[in-house]
Amino acid sequence: MRRGTGSLYRRAQSVRFLLGRDRAAVLAFPRARYPVALSLRERAALVARFVATTNHVRTYHTQAEMLAVADRILRLAGRPALTIVEAGSGKGGSTAKLSLVARIAGGKLLVFDSFRGIPENHERHRTIWGRPVHFRAGAFRGRLPAVRRTVARFGAPEVCEYRKGWFSDTMPALEGPVDVALLDVDLLSSTRTCLTHLVPQLRPGGAIFTQDGHLEAVVSLLGDARFWCDELGVEPPRIAGLGQRKLLEIPSALEPRLQGPAFVATAGA
Numbered sequence: 001m002r003r004g005t006g007s008l009y010r011r012a013q014s015v016r017f018l019l020g021r022d023r024a025a026v027l028a029f030p031r032a033r034y035p036v037a038l039s040l041r042e043r044a045a046l047v048a049r050f051v052a053t054t055n056h057v058r059t060y061h062t063q064a065e066m067l068a069v070a071d072r073i074l075r076l077a078g079r080p081a082l083t084i085v086e087a088g089s090g091k092g093g094s095t096a097k098l099s100l101v102a103r104i105a106g107g108k109l110l111v112f113d114s115f116r117g118i119p120e121n122h123e124r125h126r127t128i129w130g131r132p133v134h135f136r137a138g139a140f141r142g143r144l145p146a147v148r149r150t151v152a153r154f155g156a157p158e159v160c161e162y163r164k165g166w167f168s169d170t171m172p173a174l175e176g177p178v179d180v181a182l183l184d185v186d187l188l189s190s191t192r193t194c195l196t197h198l199v200p201q202l203r204p205g206g207a208i209f210t211q212d213g214h215l216e217a218v219v220s221l222l223g224d225a226r227f228w229c230d231e232l233g234v235e236p237p238r239i240a241g242l243g244q245r246k247l248l249e250i251p252s253a254l255e256p257r258l259q260g261p262a263f264v265a266t267a268g269a
């Protein structure tokens with residue numbers, strides 16, 4: 001049986017995940033309160049689009065993870081110059097989903113990636129579950145034209161701006177404040193570069209998510225007070241679930257009270 005993108009098997013898997021792994025997040029989404037009108041029908045359509053994207057594009061996240069980030073963005077809907085950053089677009093499936101959410105929230109999405117996959121590196125990783133991992137150069141590559149096509153088909157291309165190149169070259173040119181960022185970059189060096197440039201730009205009430213919380217080295221970095229104090233010049237944030245969850249949320253220093261049910265993202269693929 002064919003199991004790749006667009007296959008029946010993949011659709012069946014999506015249904016299985018909706019009923020199991022992602023169920024809590026999907027059920028919480030209709031009840032969340034946002035500063036923009038978002039009907040039940042529109043919410044269902046958004047989830048359906050997320051699922052259709054996953055069925056047709058190779059992705060590296062769960063729907064629960066994307067809904068947790070979507071929830072954070074939608075809570076800030078209507079903010080002037082709302083800016084969302086994605087670092088690590090892969091084949092563009094996560095980009096398409098974030099672009100839809102950015103459009104609803106009235107924001108723009110800045111997409112940072114080499115569009116050549118993971119850079120050359122000597123990093124050797126272990127997950128918090130004890131599994132060794134190596135991210136070889138070129139892995140997860142999605143060429144920019146292909147990512148643009150994916151976003152045109154499943155997302156909202158009009159809100160996207162692409163920043164092609166290694167993060168160390170493109171991130172320093174990041175202009176203006178950031179409200180929500182999603183990092184899915186695999187390497188410790190990439191995580192460090194992104195945080196170095198994003199943390200000083202994060203607006204009060206915003207958040208930086210990382211989907212690399214399953215890597216021991218990333219957990220150590222995020223738990224290292226010297227990294228936050230000496231390298232970034234900020235107080236170490238309190239990161240819920242550090243060392244236990246794959247998707248982690250790093251809140252900005254000034255966190256306003258939030259309303260509505262909280263999302264719980266389960267460990268991802």
Ligand SMILES: C[S@@+](CC[C@H](N)C(=O)[O-])C[C@H]1O[C@@H](n2cnc3c(N)ncnc32)[C@H](O)[C@@H]1O
Pocket residue numbers: 058059060061087088089090091092093094112113114115116117118119139140141142165166167168184185186187190
């Ligand atoms: C796991 S993939 C992202 C998957 C995508 N977010 C999804 O859920 O489908 C990791 C991405 O990070 C990018 N990346 C990692 N380190 C990078 C760096 N230093 N500069 C630019 N891109 C980088 C790779 O090109 C790759 O596209």
